[in-house]
Amino acid sequence: MKITLGTVTHPGGSRVNKTGSWRTAGKPHFLHQRCIACDLCALSCPEGCIFGTGQKTYYANEDYCKGCGICANVCPVEDIEMVSEEDEHG
Amino acid sequence: MLEVEEQDKFGDHLFASGHTACPGCGQSLAARLVLRAAGRNVIVVNSTGCLEVFSSKYPESAWEVPWLHSLFENTAAVAAGIEAALKINGQLDKVRVIAQGGDGSTADIGLGAISGMFERGHDVLYICYDNEAYMNTGIQRSGLTPYYARTTTSPPGRVSMGNWRPKKDVPQIAVAHEIPYVATASVGYHLDLDRKIRRALSIRGPKYMQIHVPCPLGWGSDPAHTIDIARLAVNTGLYPLYEVEEGETKVQKIPRKVPVEEYLKLQTRFRHLFGKNGGKKELEEIQRIADRNIEKYGLIGK
Numbered sequence: 001m002k003i004t005l006g007t008v009t010h011p012g013g014s015r016v017n018k019t020g021s022w023r024t025a026g027k028p029h030f031l032h033q034r035c036i037a038c039d040l041c042a043l044s045c046p047e048g049c050i051f052g053t054g055q056k057t058y059y060a061n062e063d064y065c066k067g068c069g070i071c072a073n074v075c076p077v078e079d080i081e082m083v084s085e086e087d088e089h090g
Numbered sequence: 091m092l093e094v095e096e097q098d099k100f101g102d103h104l105f106a107s108g109h110t111a112c113p114g115c116g117q118s119l120a121a122r123l124v125l126r127a128a129g130r131n132v133i134v135v136n137s138t139g140c141l142e143v144f145s146s147k148y149p150e151s152a153w154e155v156p157w158l159h160s161l162f163e164n165t166a167a168v169a170a171g172i173e174a175a176l177k178i179n180g181q182l183d184k185v186r187v188i189a190q191g192g193d194g195s196t197a198d199i200g201l202g203a204i205s206g207m208f209e210r211g212h213d214v215l216y217i218c219y220d221n222e223a224y225m226n227t228g229i230q231r232s233g234l235t236p237y238y239a240r241t242t243t244s245p246p247g248r249v250s251m252g253n254w255r256p257k258k259d260v261p262q263i264a265v266a267h268e269i270p271y272v273a274t275a276s277v278g279y280h281l282d283l284d285r286k287i288r289r290a291l292s293i294r295g296p297k298y299m300q301i302h303v304p305c306p307l308g309w310g311s312d313p314a315h316t317i318d319i320a321r322l323a324v325n326t327g328l329y330p331l332y333e334v335e336e337g338e339t340k341v342q343k344i345p346r347k348v349p350v351e352e353y354l355k356l357q358t359r360f361r362h363l364f365g366k367n368g369g370k371k372e373l374e375e376i377q378r379i380a381d382r383n384i385e386k387y388g389l390i391g392k
Contacts, residue, residue, distance in 0.1 A: 014108035014145070014152040022113065043280050044317055046119040047107050064107035068114035068306075069314030082314075 019047065023067035026082040032056040034077040041071035041080060104130065109152040111144040114313025116303035116320060117192075117219045118144065120277045124188070124217060124301075127287035130155060131184060133172055137165035137191030137200060140226040140305075141219060163199045165189045166207035169214045182213060186291050190217040194224045196300075197233035197258045208267040208296045215290050215297040218260065221305040229308045233258040236328070237379065238372045239359045241308075246362035251372050264298035265334050271297040273333035277304070278320030282342060286333060293335075302329045310358025322353040327380035330387045341387045350377045 052058030111118035169189035196218035323329040331342040354360040363369030
């Protein structure tokens with residue numbers, strides 16, 4: 001048996017923890033209609049799971065999105081809406 | 091082994107996803123923005139608190155920079171020791187030291203060690219994430235809890251309207267140490283926060299920054315409103331944003347005065363002020379605090 005000395009953790013090792021399973025209310029749906037690529041959704045996401053490289057390219061990594069709704073709330077052009085996941089799969 | 095996620099493409103995610111903060115947590119967002127501005131060449135010393143717990147759930151870690159946790163009270167002392175070691179090894183030009191903690195460890199438990207670090211002139215940036223109570227242990231009041239907030243140790247009822255002591259002015263305590271840079275920031279204004287972190291890290295010597303971070307769980311607010319609430323705190327005058335560099339104060343102006351009720355009514359920790367048993371006197375007092383800040387720092391006007 002190999003014994004690991006100390007409490008070894010790896011940098012960024014929290015990524016194995018898929019917090020997307022926490023969502024209860026809904027998830028963000030990026031409409032990609034009026035997006036101006038201001039990056040505010042990505043910069044306001046506590047999980048750091050929103051990415052985009054230009055207008056109408058933004059998306060949330062649903063493995064980690066906890067569904068807080070900040071992105072939909074800060075979007076200045078209302079291009080993000082929170083949708084129920086039950087509706088989608090229902 | 092760990093798979094490489096798309097985060098790495100962007101290079102600015104030194105605080106990884108998968109941490110266990112509550113949805114809508116202002117502190118986890120602020121920690122990410124701080125590291126984004128600070129870059130890779132930092133050593134972070136963290137005190138006990140929410141940030142430490144949710145970012146380092148064994149055997150995982152959200153940090154992609156060297157990160158240490160020791161105790162509640164000695165964060166500044168540990169950071170000072172690291173700075174001294176880097177100095178003697180001649181590596182202080184390459185690596186910056188950041189010490190960080192919540193408002194409890196900053197204003198109450200660790201204040202002595204922070205004062206010592208300032209006084210000895212260590213080249214450390216101390217960051218206080220101010221969510222206005224001990225959130226990690228279950229919302230007990232701290233030295234930075236504002237007037238009339240409900241916490242589990244300042245419950246409103248027949249004989250009390252919540253916290254009855256003022257919010258400790260830690261930035262001004264730091265200013266009194268005559269350190270080169272002191273600033274307040276808010277997670278609602280990320281450009282201002284980014285600029286202040288970069289400015290602070292460009293200066294040698296002890297620095298202090300206090301960042302206002304809403305806590306949906308402790309404040310009883312909608313997780314989606316974290317940014318709005320942070321901005322309202324600034325625009326009501328309750329959380330003035332300013333920086334003091336070499337004794338000179340620069341403030342971020344607010345466009346117009348927002349009544350404090352607009353900030354308070356979004357949070358259940360102030361709900362008792364709007365109940366049928368009144369709270370009018372207390373609301374007026376909170377408005378007076380905001381007005382005093384606006385006047386003291388000249389938040390409105392040219």
